[in-house]
Amino acid sequence: MxxxxxxxxxxxxxxxxxxxxxxxxxxxxxxxxxxxxxxxxxxxxxxxxxxxxxxxxxxxxxxxxxxxxxxxxxxxxxxxxxxxxxxxxxxxxxxxxxxxxxxxxxxxxxxxxxxxxxxxxxxxxxxxxxxxxxxxxxxxxxxxxxxxxxxxxxxxxxxSKVHAYQVPKDVYYLRARARKKGDNSISWLGAVLGRMLQISPIVLALDDQTFPVTKIRGFNRAAETLFKHTIEQVNKGLLSPFVGVSYAGNPKELNTLPGFVELKRAVKAKKYQLIVSPMSLSGGVNLGPGTLSVAFATEPYQW
The missing domain is CATH 3.40.50.10170 (Rossmann fold)
Structure with a gap:
């Protein structure tokens, strides 16, 4: 075995x-x-x-x-x-x-x-x-x-076809962590404005690359956008029957985010399996408490 x-x-x-x-x-x-x-x-x-x-x-x-x-x-x-x-x-x-x-x-x-x-x-x-x-x-x-x-x-x-999305709750935290690793891709001004305007990026990790796909005003709206997007991909059909969701906090809080209950229904309707867990502490340290992550496998596509 x-x-x-x-x-x-x-x-x-x-x-x-x-x-x-x-x-x-x-x-x-x-x-x-x-x-x-x-x-x-x-x-x-x-x-x-x-x-x-x-x-x-x-x-x-x-x-x-x-x-x-x-x-x-x-x-x-x-x-x-x-x-x-x-x-x-x-x-x-x-x-x-x-x-x-x-x-x-x-x-x-x-x-x-x-x-x-x-x-x-x-x-x-x-x-x-x-x-x-x-x-x-x-x-x-x-x-x-x-x-x-x-x-x-x-x-x-x-x-190479697993799409792993993250929605950090605090762009300023994300910038501070990135700078510790020598990554200056998030500017100081961008981080400050992001916090003031409550801008939440949706970031995709795919085939060894990580990059933002969009920015949404408000964490809850960004989470809802990602859940709705995932439902669309689920309904189209995935390459694996598993959908992963993690949260850098208590996963029970996911039920308060708009779109999560609908995602659970969509996954069940397709007879797929939803895997829910607390985000790893490594993830929490690098992306910040409150970060949401969602993943599924499908052929590469344009957001």
Whole structure:
């Protein structure tokens, strides 16, 4: 049986992770001089968002899973009898996790040359809810008996077609985080005006690229626009039956956003599956509390 391993930036609910026996590569979250490993525990995640520790006026950072830690996790799985491992990471442009995994896999495979062992590493080419869609699709294929080269080929093809959208709640926060990483694409003036005018961008991550597709005045209106857009794509038909939604806060608050209830109905009517979870703490640190993310897989199109 193939074992799927994802990093903790993948916005899957804990219940699905446990049911599908998915293993985690936990990132380290550093905030207010504290550090924890993100194990995607919903109660802990929601508590940290509710505390305001990731908000303005607080210092927060993320650190990817190191090569040595990934190697330790893989070795523990092998020691437990696992011989077919598939690792999917957040896209390599956004995080060094993939490169750390390359190093770890190299050491592991050299150590076990005489063993019937398969370790496949995949760059998901996506982030957050996009990773969730890809992981859920992977598990569905594994449950149907798909494995090896065929599994990798199907998922590699799908990964370039996963559309992962984000609606940050605070453009000023987003600019401050981007500047820490040397990204000056959001100007100071643009961030200030964005906050004053309550402008919310809708940002798309697709095939290792991230770019804004539109700007809407008001977070709730932007969320409604994204939900309506997703409903249109759902009704047209998707390449995967999974739609991911995450929120950098308590997911119960999604029910107060216009368009979310209608999205749930549309997904159910198509007999697709809606995957809802708190956004990873890595996502919250980089995009800000209150950020909404929605993902689905379809052929590339113009917004």
């Amino acid at each position: 193939t074992t799927l391993i994802v990093d903790s930036a993948c916005d899957l609910p804990k219940s699905l992770i446990e049911k599908a026996h998915i293993r985690l590569l936990p990132a380290t979250i550093i905030y207010d001089k504290q550090s924890i490993q993100d194990q995607r525990d919903p109660e802990t995640t929601i508590e940290i968002y509710a505390s305001g520790a990731l908000g303005k006026g607080h210092s927060s950072e993320t650190a990817p899973t190191s090569a040595r830690e990934i190697e330790r996790i893989l070795q523990a799985l092998i020691d437990a009898g696992e011989t077919d491992l598939v690792i999917q990471t957040v896209n390599r442009v956004r995080s060094p996790t993939y490169e750390n995994a390359v190093e770890a896999v190299s050491r592991i495979t050299k150590r076990h040359t005489n063993k019937a062992l398969s370790v496949r590493l995949q760059d998901s080419r996506t982030i957050f809810t996009g990773q969730a869609v890809l992981a859920a699709h992977t598990i569905a294929l594994i449950n149907k008996g798909v494995s090896g080269t065929k599994l990798r080929r199907v998922i590699d093809l799908l990964s």
